[in-house]
Amino acid sequence: MIRIFPRSIRARLTTVATLVAALVFITTSAITLAAVPGSLRTAVRTDLETAVGWVAEQARTGRLPAQLNTPSSLQLLQVVSPQGQVLAATPGRPLEPRLTTIRPRNPGVAHVTEHLLHHATDARHHHCMVMAMLVRTPEGPVTVYGAASLDRVNTVLGRLRALVFLGTPLILLGVAGVTWMIVGSALRPVERIRSVLAEISGKDLSRRVPVPDTGDEITDLAVTANTTLDRLERSAETQRRFVADASHELRSPISGLRTQLELAAAYPDETDWPAAGARALESVERLTGIVDELLMLARLDTGVxxxxxxxxxxxxxxxxxxxxxxxxxxxxxxxxxxxxxxxxxxxxxxxxxxxxxxxxxxxxxxxxxxxxxxxxxxxxxxxxxxxxxxxxxxxxxxxxxxxxxxxxxxxxxxxxxxxxxxxxxxxxxxxxxxxxxxxxxxxxxxxxxxxxx
Structure with a gap:
């Protein structure tokens, strides 16, 4: 028969604890990896929609400044005419070409895509979420563009995936090691109890198992074991005393009967045989009484x-x-x-x-x-x-x-x-x-x- 779990209690508890921890961590990691990316992108999109909507409202009312106040969470804001001319932009980047070729047709509806954008200040390409919205203004329709960097989101997701795929095995190893040590420490008194019990023999029942001061079930086990050893010692002592006393009580009538018979056999002509027989019968009756009572006591002791x-x-x-x-x-x-x-x-x-x-x-x-x-x-x-x-x-x-x-x-x-x-x-x-x-x-x-x- 194939055993799924090892025989050792310590190994079984360690295995179960590790499996439970693995199930919890895998479930939690799967939920986290499924929910966190969407939450982070939703937060970026919310900021982007707020900024683009604010610029679109300024353009709609004809109060569009040349330099747009851009939140720190965004890379760039632009307002582009139908001819492709940049009418307003984030300070320091007024002459940037349009962010994307998306040209929304329905006014007030945001269109979102993702692009790699080059940033002139640090000569790097940034993975950005780009939003475009068509707005009607007193001078004619314009398109408002906004770009928010996804680099921080990607960094967080990369660290999260590294933590999940590299940290989970390390955490499981830690759970297994801690469980192994804790269970070993908890079972150490049991091993001491077992070793003492293995050394106790029927010839010496005076030894007792050590009682830990933890106050838990192992303490109860040790106390129960010592109580059982007390009963066994008393029972063994009673049995030894019983055998010794029984031997002593039986020796007297047997010795008396033997003496009577030896004297009668040594002097047959001088023996009063009826009297000797009566005395022998008394000794036999006493022996019979002792044996009957011993047998009945033995039956009562054994619970028959x-x-x-x-x-x-x-x-x-x-x-x-x-x-x-x-x-x-x-x-x-x-x-x-x-x-x-x-x-x-x-x-x-x-x-x-x-x-x-x-x-x-x-x-x-x-x-x-x-x-x-x-x-x-x-x-x-x-x-x-x-x-x-x-x-x-x-x-x-x-x-x-x-x-x-x-x-x-x-x-x-x-x-x-x-x-x-x-x-x-x-x-x-x-x-x-x-x-x-x-x-x-x-x-x-x-x-x-x-x-x-």
Whole structure:
């Protein structure tokens, strides 16, 4: 495929600017060359007609002087009899022969032609516009002649043509050069940004592109690039920390399971196999829980959309309370009307499971779950009567693998993924999960968009 314009933005803009300038200059030059010559000749003819008309009026009234007062814009004025005798003329040239052989027949009508006339004072020939007009006088008809030099007009037109045909290419070259320099100067920050971005690798995301102080779109581009690099650096750091924490959390149950199996294999006769199997099963269940939560977090992080349908949150809460009946902590769930939301039943059930597990783990003896509608939202409130969480830790508990000292003391097998996963699920469903003030204990509030009928 043939390219009309070059690939480089700098070259393309220079080409376009030069073509536009060429179109403007060519159009303007054509209009100028077409209009200026006629305008200049019209001005000369107007002066000539004025002077000839003035002399003709003097001759008509019989007040014709021997020497005619000639304007500086004219070369010569003459009044000639029908016999060819010069009756009056411009001072200093009274004996000139008639300017032209034109003999107009209609009185008062001007006849115009152009001639080369010899000027005695400077021995030069002048290109002149010559006008003749027949006038009736008391002594008989006479012919008034006038001559205006076109040398100045020709000089102006010559300079104009030279300016057009020689100056236009020079101007276009100047436009191209200035455009090339201006565009190059404007794109120089882009080149610096590109070179820095080319040097940034996944191993070192701490570098940032230079931000020019021009305040234009390139500044916005640099700021956006640095913002993106900030997000990438945070994401990479979160991923590295996530992998390190996941490896650490998985190492403990795997090491415990391996130790148990190695001891059982080393002393088979002294091993209580049912107890060893139960302990191994607990370790496997903990591993399964960690892996399931990691997989769900990974899906949420990558934006994989789960199958969604209308889910009644009240049904999910009732099922959770039914499964936990008879436990250490009493769970109270007041009756609630249908609260439909559009979401994944599996993920919403995991959200409630994690929040209720956390509440029952910290509660002294009672947990309350309330579901209600607030305008266009379904609000789920889970309150326990435990020791509560310090204000400075209320956001930390939603970070992955973060476990407070109290949580570690209450449950050594926790993963630190339950609350972060719950918040991710709420956000993925267009809602939010927060920890609000409550005494005693803690209160988690989930807000999800209400699904209309």
């Amino acid at each position: 959309a789960a199958e969604r349908r209308v889910v009644d949150v009240c049904d999910l809460v009732r099922e959770q309370v039914r499964r936990r009946a008879g436990g250490r902590v009493a769970i109270a769930a007041p009756p609630c009307p249908p609260a439909p939301v559009l979401g994944s039943p599996l993920q919403l059930d995991r959200l409630l499971t994690n929040l209720l597990d956390n509440a029952t783990r910290h509660a002294a003896g009672r947990v309350e779950v309330v579901v209600e509608e607030d305008r266009d939202e379904v609000v789920i409130t889970i309150t326990d009567d435990g020791a509560g969480i310090a204000p400075e830790d209320r956001e930390r508990i939603f970070e992955r693998f973060v476990r407070l000292e109290e949580a570690r003391a209450l449950d050594k097998g926790g993963t630190g993924l339950g609350l972060p996963l719950s918040r991710e699920i709420a956000v993925a469903h267009g809602g939010r999960l927060v920890l609000t003030d409550h005494r005693p204990g803690a209160r988690f509030v989930v807000r999800l968009p209400l699904c209309p009928d």
